[in-house]
Amino acid sequence: MNQPASAYFIEDRHDPNETHTLSALVQNEPGVLARVIGLFSGRGYNIESLTVSETESQKHLSRITIVTTGTPMVIEQIKHQLDRMIPVYRVVDMTLTKRSIERELAMVKVRGQGEHRVEALRLADAFRARVIDATTESFVFEITGNTDKINQFIDLMRPIGLVEVSRTGVAAIGRGPEGM
Template identity: 60%
Template sequence: MHIKEETKERHTLSVIVDNEPGILARIAGLFTARGYNIESLTVTDISEDDLISRITIVTSASADVMDQIIAQLERLVPVHKVVDLTALGPHVERELALVKVGGTGDHRIEALRLADVYRARVVDATTSSFIFEVTGGTEKIDTFVSLMREVGLIEVARTGIVAISRGKEAA
């Protein structure tokens, strides 16, 4: 008997929570305990009074597993709302990366040329290195980093994905 394996798809979740100590650990623990992988995780306060935060989680799972993840997140007490932005429809995702590149001569010129093409901004420069700031979708960041490997990549720091639904409605 052959059991059909469900296809995993990438999902971006927006989780609105009370801004209280330990909530991030509880959410990460939920994923860890069930063997789910978190590919990207960002957290920020979204209210004037510092009481509410948005946690953006990117994970890959089958439709059934995604339903389980959402149901389990919704059961956590400080969670107000969980929205699967991927299932909801059109949404905007962005990431920021700081990319340190070293080099001299032609490699330095090529790094600057590529940065211009990818609309990366120089945020620090020395005679032997640059730090570029680049924002965009994950594929754009991945490609930029890959190209910088060829001209002297030293180090990369990435924020993780932030996302918001399109249109006038809140997620």
């Protein structure tokens, strides 16, 4: 193989990508989210989903949940890079613990009449989605579950008359009595 001449080595990495969910407990202060996002864009990491909200307002703590993909080496880097930021308390790889629950909420708007309306309601019932808005020609469903379940629901709604979707992104928490 003729490698291009460069003083940098050009490398092929063949490690397969993995998807991991990371939870980070951070000090809720101005710019903290920009730091986290800047880290991902600056170092070329992927963000599949990002959820952030204050979780303990008295202590000014926020919890950031990030779903990311990369080789195992990259995932390990991401954890360390996050952890060394000054306002970050802790980073936990929820995927590695194998004892975590992941949930996402989506609001799904579907438009249709006649048989389509009936079908939409029937599927919503099967997925335990709730109707939170209705007109004579539309519904908004609220559905909670893991990412796969929500994807599946959305796929089913598409031929029926899917208009739009708003998703929260993934929130994750460990099973059992201990906190992170």
